[in-house]
Amino acid sequence: MTREELTEQIFRKKTFLCVGLDTDIKKIPQHLLHWDDPIFEFNKAIIDATADYCVAYKPNIAFYECDGVKGWISLEKTIRYLKKYYPDHLIIADAKRGDIGNTSAMYARCFFGEMDVDALTVAPYMGEDSVTPFLSYESKWVILLALTSNKGSHDFQFTTDNEGQRLFEKVIKTSQQWGNADNMMYVVGATQGRMFEDIRKVAPDHFLLVPGIGAQGGSLEEVCQYGMTDDCGLLVNSSRAIIYANSGTDFYVTAGENACLLSCEMGKMLNKYSRMKDDPSYCYI
Amino acid sequence: MTREELTEQIFRKKTFLCVGLDTDIKKIPQHLLHWDDPIFEFNKAIIDATADYCVAYKPNIAFYECDGVKGWISLEKTIRYLKKYYPDHLIIADAKRGDIGNTSAMYARCFFGEMDVDALTVAPYMGEDSVTPFLSYESKWVILLALTSNKGSHDFQFTTDNEGQRLFEKVIKTSQQWGNADNMMYVVGATQGRMFEDIRKVAPDHFLLVPGIGAQGGSLEEVCQYGMTDDCGLLVNSSRAIIYANSGTDFYVTAGENACLLSCEMGKMLNKYSRMKDDPSYCYI
Numbered sequence: 127m128t129r130e131e132l133t134e135q136i137f138r139k140k141t142f143l144c145v146g147l148d149t150d151i152k153k154i155p156q157h158l159l160h161w162d163d164p165i166f167e168f169n170k171a172i173i174d175a176t177a178d179y180c181v182a183y184k185p186n187i188a189f190y191e192c193d194g195v196k197g198w199i200s201l202e203k204t205i206r207y208l209k210k211y212y213p214d215h216l217i218i219a220d221a222k223r224g225d226i227g228n229t230s231a232m233y234a235r236c237f238f239g240e241m242d243v244d245a246l247t248v249a250p251y252m253g254e255d256s257v258t259p260f261l262s263y264e265s266k267w268v269i270l271l272a273l274t275s276n277k278g279s280h281d282f283q284f285t286t287d288n289e290g291q292r293l294f295e296k297v298i299k300t301s302q303q304w305g306n307a308d309n310m311m312y313v314v315g316a317t318q319g320r321m322f323e324d325i326r327k328v329a330p331d332h333f334l335l336v337p338g339i340g341a342q343g344g345s346l347e348e349v350c351q352y353g354m355t356d357d358c359g360l361l362v363n364s365s366r367a368i369i370y371a372n373s374g375t376d377f378y379v380t381a382g383e384n385a386c387l388l389s390c391e392m393g394k395m396l397n398k399y400s401r402m403k404d405d406p407s408y409c410y411i
Numbered sequence: 412m413t414r415e416e417l418t419e420q421i422f423r424k425k426t427f428l429c430v431g432l433d434t435d436i437k438k439i440p441q442h443l444l445h446w447d448d449p450i451f452e453f454n455k456a457i458i459d460a461t462a463d464y465c466v467a468y469k470p471n472i473a474f475y476e477c478d479g480v481k482g483w484i485s486l487e488k489t490i491r492y493l494k495k496y497y498p499d500h501l502i503i504a505d506a507k508r509g510d511i512g513n514t515s516a517m518y519a520r521c522f523f524g525e526m527d528v529d530a531l532t533v534a535p536y537m538g539e540d541s542v543t544p545f546l547s548y549e550s551k552w553v554i555l556l557a558l559t560s561n562k563g564s565h566d567f568q569f570t571t572d573n574e575g576q577r578l579f580e581k582v583i584k585t586s587q588q589w590g591n592a593d594n595m596m597y598v599v600g601a602t603q604g605r606m607f608e609d610i611r612k613v614a615p616d617h618f619l620l621v622p623g624i625g626a627q628g629g630s631l632e633e634v635c636q637y638g639m640t641d642d643c644g645l646l647v648n649s650s651r652a653i654i655y656a657n658s659g660t661d662f663y664v665t666a667g668e669n670a671c672l673l674s675c676e677m678g679k680m681l682n683k684y685s686r687m688k689d690d691p692s693y694c695y696i
Binding site: 148150188189191192193194195198199220222223224226227228229230232233235236239240241249250251252253254255256274275277279280281282283285286288293297300337 | 435473476477478480483507509512514515520521524525526534536538539541559564566567570571572573578581582622
């Protein structure tokens, strides 16, 4: 999916929500356990209920891999389902891969070749040749970890070098020599609040994938105030607050309602901070 | 596997070789393609031919994941085969995982719970809560990326902070607050040569997993001279130079011969740099 296609979808639907499919067999409603593939059944219901309110889905690969072959089958079925029924949605494999060149090339073959998802999260620690193999696929996206939403982000990501540059800034600057705003995004956690101002100084134009709204406590308004660009430039993820909002048989109804609510908030943010603020033709509602 | 069990095996066999199972369907001998599961058949033959000369096997997860469900089945069969016939060998899943706490916990469940391998390579970028979920499993090992063997290692790993500390040193020092030399190793590439001297200043006692001998050009002698401890403290990996040495029907014979040769070199290194240098009872041959 190209940047234009993504942006067009965001402004058409007035939302930049990404729904995280962190599907855990221990957390899904009990009645689904009677199905052959409860994980896939859960995902299908969540997807059908939320598709109108989001522009992207993000399966968290750990949650599938933890069930081995069975989990991998559920993942492949979920992706096929998305591609068949919701071809406009961006599919992000949240895998945080990254290895020496020949190994990253194999991961790229897996996610962009075989599985044919649109984007993959990648860890930057191993540098250029661990990232570039993912950039050779057309209309695919590398989403590089920059400033993550978790407590441990403070252990290394703020390490400041002699020039006063923090590691996450160095990652963003250096990686702009490898890719561009049409094939690379950055992960920046919503919990980092005002840091979005600093991020936009080094990445004024790139899309940011923002986890950490909801269960992790980040503020949507703050993210948009400091992080939104004229063409949005944000994909805000929510996983647990949507998919596990209700554990009854009507779990998907609540999931849809919560996605709708969040999507409405996002519409307001687009009105307030994106190009829509100046353009009456983009008026919300 | 405990550190004592690993060390005992190293001195008993006089080798600290780890064989990397980077098994690529495009590189294995053609005649294997007639089998139902060529990847597994290849691995079985390689394992049987090399087991006497190594103490560890390291399946590179990317090479299995790239075939989706099929690849995952080959991986599980390989691990079951190792556990059944070679229970003394350390099994390292080279996956370079690492994510926020609840997600790392799922990866831990996958590799240490379901798959029951002994060790997993982990990327440090996301800090403490991305690593500690892997440390809660008894007799299992986290192998944290410190200084990798690839060219891209120079992009971020040498970033020097105000106190003159390089990022790889900070990773090693900081992570020693999370785990210890009995449940944590570090990845240090053989291509980094003299850097092993610096590594041993901050990690005098930890085992190091060393890729980069062979195809990547690192020197075994240099690694041992600067990196070996009295109880060895090294696992040196070789993948391509062993498993792809010969593409004929007798590929496994050459693999065994190459593993044997490398193992002999390792025996010499143990004689020269480990506790064997002072103890006639450890005399080699």
